[in-house]
Amino acid sequence: QQPVQSPQAVILREGEDAVINCSSSKALYSVHWYRQKHGEAPVFLMILLKGGEQKGHEKISASFNEKKQQSSLYLTASQLSYSGTYFCGPAQRRSAGGTSYGKLTFGQGTILTVHP
Amino acid sequence: NAGVMQNPRHLVRRRGQEARLRCSPMKGHSHVYWYRQLPEEGLKFMVYLQKENIIDESGMPKERFSAEFPKEGPSILRIQQVVRGDSAAYFCASSRGQEPYQPQHFGDGTRLSIL
Numbered sequence: 001q002q003p004v005q006s007p008q009a010v011i012l013r014e015g016e017d018a019v020i021n022c023s024s025s026k027a028l029y030s031v032h033w034y035r036q037k038h039g040e041a042p043v044f045l046m047i048l049l050k051g052g053e054q055k056g057h058e059k060i061s062a063s064f065n066e067k068k069q070q071s072s073l074y075l076t077a078s079q080l081s082y083s084g085t086y087f088c089g090p091a092q093r094r095s096a097g098g099t100s101y102g103k104l105t106f107g108q109g110t111i112l113t114v115h116p
Numbered sequence: 117n118a119g120v121m122q123n124p125r126h127l128v129r130r131r132g133q134e135a136r137l138r139c140s141p142m143k144g145h146s147h148v149y150w151y152r153q154l155p156e157e158g159l160k161f162m163v164y165l166q167k168e169n170i171i172d173e174s175g176m177p178k179e180r181f182s183a184e185f186p187k188e189g190p191s192i193l194r195i196q197q198v199v200r201g202d203s204a205a206y207f208c209a210s211s212r213g214q215e216p217y218q219p220q221h222f223g224d225g226t227r228l229s230i231l
Contacts, residue, residue, distance in 0.1 A: 002158070029216040041120075041207065041222040042159065049217055087158060091216035096172050101147075102216025103172065106158040 001025050003090050005107035012078045012114045020073040020110045022088030031064050031071040032089035032104060035082075042087060045073075078114045085109040118143065120210050120223035121190075128229045129198050137193040137226045141210030148191045149209045149220060150176075150183060159207060165191060166214070195228075203230045 003024040010018050022031065030049050034042040048064035048071055059076040071090070075082055089104040121140040129135050141148050146167055151159040161175040165185035176183065180198075185191040195202055205227050209220035 032219065034222075041224045044219045044221060047217055047219055089159075089220075093216050094172065097169070099166075099171050099214065101164065101171060101214035102218065103161065103164070104149075104220065105161065106151075108158045 002105060003088055003107040005086075005088055005110050007110060008108070009111040010113070012112070014080060014114060014116055015077050016114075018075045018078060018112060020075075020086050020088075020112070022071045022073075022090065022107055024069045024090040024105075026069065026090070026092060028064075028066055028069055028090045029093050029102065030091045031062075032091060033062055033071075033073055034087045034089060034106075035084045036087065036109075037084040075112070078112075080114050080116065083112055083114045085111050120145075120208055120221055122208050122223035122226055124226060125224060126227050126229070128231060130231045131199060132197050135195040135198050135202070135228055137195075137206050137208075137228070138190045139193070139208030139210075139223060140190040141208075142221055145210035145212050145221075147211045147214050147218075148185050149211075150191075150193050151207045151209065153205045153207060153225075162193070171214075198228075198230050200230050203228055 006021045033045040036042040050066045062073045064071045088107045091102040094103045148165045150162040163176045163183045164172040180196045182194045205225045207225045209222045211218040211220045
């Protein structure tokens with residue numbers, strides 16, 4: 001089942017902050033975050049592992065609460081370059097044919113628009 | 117320092133033709149994933165392959181679609197007898213390992229249009 005992201009869209013002015021949330025109904029091993037600009041490839045931002053850790057990438061950080069099966073992405077002092085669609089990709093550990101691997105299921109995306 | 121390479125970037129086919137999409141993973145990566153993305157939607161998992169092995173094809177339609185990752189050469193996603201509903205962007209990603217903490221790096225995608 002697809003994780004749920006909220007909000008679906010957000011509009012900011014440069015310098016404002018935003019939070020994007022991701023909720024899953026399944027037990028998670030990790031959460032991956034990606035940003036995709038229109039017509040381009042999704043770009044990897046960061047991975048959050050079990051343990052409620054927070055990670056950062058420039059002024060973008062994230063948290064992961066595995067008990068609640070939720071992750072949040074925090075964008076601070078947004079820049080024009082932050083515009084794009086943000087996808088969370090919760091990962092589960094799966095097994096097939098004797099191989100254990102991580103399988104990502106992506107949310108529907110959050111469209112972030114930053115205006116000057 | 118080449119990333120994931122996909123070709124062609126755009127592919128136009130008529131209904132009933134075959135489409136072949138190619139993906140060369142990043143250097144040092146031996147795990148390949150294919151995803152399909154419809155306009156304004158998220159990425160839907162199709163198949164996960166390691167060299168010469170299909171590990172998980174649970175997201176791939178049972179008919180007309182097949183994927184391979186041979187010992188030598190790129191991974192191929194093949195769609196036979198294409199229909200209008202196959203129009204989408206198809207992304208390939210690769211990772212160094214198979215663990216859930218390994219990041220997947222995406223190629224620029226192939227945009228398939230069916231006339």
